[in-house]
Amino acid sequence: MVSTFRDESEFVRWLQRLTPTRTRSLRLGIGDDAALVRVPPSRELILTTDLSIEGVHFTRSIHSPRSVGHRALARSLSDVAAMGGVPRYALISLALSRTASPNWVEGLYRGIRDLARRFRVVVIGGDTARVAGATLVDVIAIGEVRRGQALRRDGARPGDQLWVSGRLGLAAWGLELLKSGKPWRSGDARAALQAHLYPEPQCALGRFLSERRLASAVIDISDGLSSDLTRLCAASSVGALVWAQRLPLPATGNPGQALALALRGGEDYQLLFAVPARVASRLPSWFRGLPLQQIGEIRKGHGLALVTSDGKKQPLKPTGWDYFRK
């Protein structure tokens, strides 16, 4: 596809057919020097960007181009979810390896487009180039949130309950299954593959927590519970206790493996949030088919501890993904 275009203008026309170029608030989409949008005066704008790199975040042997596109956009939409916002637009910067085929690029954009459509996100621009090395996608997501209602990391207070959505470590288990190459039959295993290949940004939950003012702090779990909880607690200047017994683990059949996956497995894109005790009774156990679970509590100080099934406390260190520690 890309290589079959005569020039940039043909490529831009192809992109324009994939995505609307004008809505009520979108004044100008793909095709000019920049995109142009209007923001309602009652809203603040959420801006975030996430890199997806071949050999780091995906490999061609495991991830189809549709999955690569889906996951690249999902990463950014999940950041908008963690702010309690509604995603509206995306810009896609694509540095293409010389070995990426036209079909691969088309699959990538279809993966982006299909997820974008479901969330009514419009692709409004981007940049494209060839690179000698690995393929890289940078997805910028732009969302909106009502003024003053954005969810942040730094509002957790001692005594708040600590909650998560969905299952933890499911996407990491899915990746292990995909790498093992073994056949998988159980529904749990299939759910793990789906969680890894086509993760779901929890935008509706983020918006619900924001509008009902149910959360004092929120972060999305992109790098594993232990790492993202460490970040939330550092931003809020608090500590936390996590009850191992309450963690919604993947049904791997091996409790030790399941716990490790939940603590350090990233890319679940579930929300981790602190709930002030006075509003906790208003939080449902299920939100649109998604289980919500209290897994611990916010404490004074700076320590993070895991309470194991025998009641013992052990320090909880960030063992999830951190580029600087790799």
Add this chain to the structure above:
Amino acid sequence: MVSTFRDESEFVRWLQRLTPTRTRSLRLGIGDDAALVRVPPSRELILTTDLSIEGVHFTRSIHSPRSVGHRALARSLSDVAAMGGVPRYALISLALSRTASPNWVEGLYRGIRDLARRFRVVVIGGDTARVAGATLVDVIAIGEVRRGQALRRDGARPGDQLWVSGRLGLAAWGLELLKSGKPWRSGDARAALQAHLYPEPQCALGRFLSERRLASAVIDISDGLSSDLTRLCAASSVGALVWAQRLPLPATGNPGQALALALRGGEDYQLLFAVPARVASRLPSWFRGLPLQQIGEIRKGHGLALVTSDGKKQPLKPTGWDYFRK
């Protein structure tokens, strides 16, 4: 620097010291899941992103890290200029080659920061990762423009005058000088080096054209006059005549080389704009030290032609940078 950080949070704190994290309209800068900004109701938002890739847009033998950072941000600010906007924020995605040293990364960020400060642009977020291949910087710029006053590519009409700012081909000449490795002494040559290594986004001119409603169409010259004029004409469904005698060429001492540089040399980041004849008398010859020059006129149809010094017309084809034609 990067490799000396223990974890991501240390790196984020270093970035936060480089750039303010809160202004009146910036609600939340670097450090949360996403940034949060307010947009005045009278304004529309301009969004653009540009890749800068080692081996494509820069090489370490020619470009210092400060120059790489400056040029990466300038590319995006120039898009905001071409829309008639005021740049406000930037997000920086950085995929770092394993061979990029801590000093190199620090230099890159200082190049970004110095240009950002001059334009009062605040870096509000981004992403960072290591790559096996070449270093890549993706700069997202966010600007503001008064509602309905954005300058677009598609408004040029037959009879409009065609103007450019500054010199054309100067940055491309600078690159040739740098590659040649020869000593250069003339002021013109030094201006060419400066134009290549530290190009100036023409934001004040873009804003002036927008506020005074002097331009029917604008594009920034990032890929060479012939290519960017082709884009402006295609978007406006018009043709154009360019008078070779009027082109503001670099003083290379070789007229043929100078003309070729002006037509296909990119990265000048000057503005190319169409001016309706009825307002042309209100356009000054100089704008804040920057020469403005009529170089031709917009015509009916779709053809682009160059009128040479002997009065002959020859077709003007896009010969500048186009990733798809490379």
